[in-house]
Amino acid sequence: MKFKAIKGARDFYPPDMEVRNAIFDAWREVSLRNGFVEYDGPTLEYLDLYTAKSGDEIVQQLFHLTDRGGRELALRPEMTPTLARMVNAQVATLPKPIKWFCIPRCYRAERPQRGRLREFFQWNIDIVGLDDPLADAETIFVAVDLFRWFGLSPRQVVMKINSRELVAHMLLDLGVDATRLPPLYAVLDKRDKMPRAAFDAALAEILPDESVRRAMNEHLALPTLADVRSARTWAPATHDAIVEVQKVLDWLDRWGVGEYCTFDLGVVRGLAYYTGIVFEAYSKGGLKRSVCGGGRYDELLRVLGGPEIPAVGFASSDVVMQDLLDEFNLLPGRGGQRLDAYVIDADPSLFEQLISIVGALREKGVRADFSYRRLPLGKQLKAASNAGCAAAILLGQETRDRDVVTIKDLATGQQREVPRERLLAEPVSNLPRGGPA
RNA sequence: GUGAUAGUAGCUCAGUCGGCUAGAGCACUAGGUUGUGGUCCUAGGGGUCGCGGGUUCGAAUCCCGUCUAUCACCCCA
Numbered sequence: 001m002k003f004k005a006i007k008g009a010r011d012f013y014p015p016d017m018e019v020r021n022a023i024f025d026a027w028r029e030v031s032l033r034n035g036f037v038e039y040d041g042p043t044l045e046y047l048d049l050y051t052a053k054s055g056d057e058i059v060q061q062l063f064h065l066t067d068r069g070g071r072e073l074a075l076r077p078e079m080t081p082t083l084a085r086m087v088n089a090q091v092a093t094l095p096k097p098i099k100w101f102c103i104p105r106c107y108r109a110e111r112p113q114r115g116r117l118r119e120f121f122q123w124n125i126d127i128v129g130l131d132d133p134l135a136d137a138e139t140i141f142v143a144v145d146l147f148r149w150f151g152l153s154p155r156q157v158v159m160k161i162n163s164r165e166l167v168a169h170m171l172l173d174l175g176v177d178a179t180r181l182p183p184l185y186a187v188l189d190k191r192d193k194m195p196r197a198a199f200d201a202a203l204a205e206i207l208p209d210e211s212v213r214r215a216m217n218e219h220l221a222l223p224t225l226a227d228v229r230s231a232r233t234w235a236p237a238t239h240d241a242i243v244e245v246q247k248v249l250d251w252l253d254r255w256g257v258g259e260y261c262t263f264d265l266g267v268v269r270g271l272a273y274y275t276g277i278v279f280e281a282y283s284k285g286g287l288k289r290s291v292c293g294g295g296r297y298d299e300l301l302r303v304l305g306g307p308e309i310p311a312v313g314f315a316s317s318d319v320v321m322q323d324l325l326d327e328f329n330l331l332p333g334r335g336g337q338r339l340d341a342y343v344i345d346a347d348p349s350l351f352e353q354l355i356s357i358v359g360a361l362r363e364k365g366v367r368a369d370f371s372y373r374r375l376p377l378g379k380q381l382k383a384a385s386n387a388g389c390a391a392a393i394l395l396g397q398e399t400r401d402r403d404v405v406t407i408k409d410l411a412t413g414q415q416r417e418v419p420r421e422r423l424l425a426e427p428v429s430n431l432p433r434g435g436p437a
Numbered sequence: 438g439u440g441a442u443a444g445u446a447g448c449u450c451a452g453u454c455g456g457c458u459a460g461a462g463c464a465c466u467a468g469g470u471u472g473u474g475g476u477c478c479u480a481g482g483g484g485u486c487g488c489g490g491g492u493u494c495g496a497a498u499c500c501c502g503u504c505u506a507u508c509a510c511c512c513c514a
Binding site for chain 2: 004007013050053054057058060061062077078079080081106108110111112113114116189269273290293315344346347376377378379380381382383384385386392394396397406408410413415
């Protein structure tokens with residue numbers, strides 16, 4: 001092959017498109033049924049939108065170009081800066097809270113791996129303008145609601161919930177210097193991925209005081225929120241953070257998804273801008289990858305030139321979602337095209353009538369097709385089956401003599417005659433199943 | 438961007454101590470079948486063995502480079 005798709009990009013053949021659409025449909029339906037509305041923005045943005053948020057290093061990790069006017073542009077690596085820009089532009093007039101979702105195509109100039117490509121789709125859910133644990137809880141609920149949509153059980157996926165604020169205040173209470181927190185988050189985020197010795201070494205570099213390290217390791221290993229609460233006498237700010245996490249967990253219980261959710265002090269997220277609740281969903285199967293992640297980012301809109309306005313949200317990629325569904329055999333079947341009716345002539349002399357009937361059916365919203373070649377009846381039926389069709393409509397001698405057509409249910413093999421006029425007047429009620437959606 | 442492993446038909450793979458026109462299953466196309474499909478039988482198309490170079494009388498097979506994929510780093514927005 002002389003020409004290939006570029007590295008880390010995918011071709012979507014019709015069967016792949018079916019899977020992708022099934023995931024998009026789920027994302028869209030779940031978003032809508034939770035009260036979110038869809039938005040979108042440009043794929044290309046000014047490069048500084050991303051450097052303002054993430055610093056200059058980000059440039060190495062995204063595709064960027066200079067246009068003919070000398071402007072530095074970038075293919076969007078994520079949606080949040082665009083969201084912030086759009087919200088900031090109309091922040092005075094948008095009714096709050098803003099509940100928006102988006103399914104953007106995004107680009108990252110990284111080395112591709114499983115679950116991680118250079119071109120991918122992301123599902124983004126954000127609530128802007130509501131500083132209340134209820135918003136955090138609802139955001140998490142939406143992610144879990146998607147798992148339920150696909151039939152994923154609490155035995156297959158888990159939503160781990162934590163709070164940056166809680167971790168921060170715990171560490172301050174335990175004697176950690178405030179300036180050490182950001183580098184600590186980065187190390188803590190990788191705790192499960194690195195060997196124990198490497199973790200200890202990295203930790204010792206940030207926290208030279210061994211007694212502080214020991215206290216931290218002890219307290220961060222506490223399995224439940226109740227354990228944390230009773231571990232020692234915490235400062236008021238720490239106590240407030242505990243109460244806030246408890247509220248989120250209580251709301252999720254009340255919403256009926258408590259079984260999916262668990263408190264986990266190990267989830268801190270690598271990103272610098274998270275300010276409160278953070279969460280990550282994981283497969284409980286072999287897939288050792290986070291399938292969606294997010295949290296509260298109350299500073300970001302201000303950093304990007306807007307007012308101080310609270311926000312919480314998450315993102316999840318179609319690549320990881322597909323891997324997750326595949327792992328549990330929940331990918332929708334690749335059934336081929338869906339047709340309602342395949343119209344067949346038993347004799348080439350009926351072909352012109354066939355075309356008229358196909359035209360009339362299509363006008364009524366019936367997904368109808370036919371064979372271009374005048375094949376024997378058996379071959380046309382075979383073509384109907386291969387097209388994934390519910391019904392065949394046969395035109396034959398009976399059509400010529402009595403103006404009736406024969407409708408054959410391709411699933412059961414049963415067939416019956418129907419006057420042509422009746423079929424065309426009420427095609428949906430005369431066809432075995434399917435019909436316009 | 439760094440390192441490791443792999444690449445044979447659309448898919449899953451056989452074939453390598455270097456040797457004749459490179460194979461199978463599935464899929465695809467056609468026929469068996471002039472008014473009844475899914476099964477079955479037969480035949481066919483499809484490969485510069487990822488690409489380029491080297492060694493050799495001779496390379497799918499050995500060597501180098503490169504591309505792509507996978508894995509570990511980096512990063513994970």
